[in-house]
Amino acid sequence: MTEEKASSEILLNENSKTMKISIPASMAFSSMLRDFIGSLISRDTKFSSKWRHRIQLMADELINNAIEHGSSPGKPVKIAITIYKNDDIEISVEDT
Numbered sequence: 001m002t003e004e005k006a007s008s009e010i011l012l013n014e015n016s017k018t019m020k021i022s023i024p025a026s027m028a029f030s031s032m033l034r035d036f037i038g039s040l041i042s043r044d045t046k047f048s049s050k051w052r053h054r055i056q057l058m059a060d061e062l063i064n065n066a067i068e069h070g071s072s073p074g075k076p077v078k079i080a081i082t083i084y085k086n087d088d089i090e091i092s093v094e095d096t
Helices: 027-044 049-069
Strands: 007-012 016-024 076-084 089-094
Touching: 016 027, 027 049, 027 076, 049 076, 049 089
Parallel strands: none
Antiparallel strands: 007 016, 016 076, 076 089
16 A cells, blocks of 8 residues: 655736645645635635635535545545635535
8 A cells, every 4th residue: 555645836827826636635734725825815816714614615615525525545636626706715625
């Protein structure tokens, strides 16, 4: 069994910015990802702090569910966060 390592990638185009992150299925990354997503939303969108917090909680729940229920320990969980120029945000989580 090979253990996965965390990795990230940033993709930019004229209408959006996408951050792709791959982490091993471990709750150790949960709070760091929640804080990171909150920072991205604060820096790159015009969402209020109330909505930033709501989006953080939704993303946290998706990531935690993927780690706890959808993946074997150490297998990758892939997260993609896309922020569009019009302040729309898209978060997808992929588990094994």
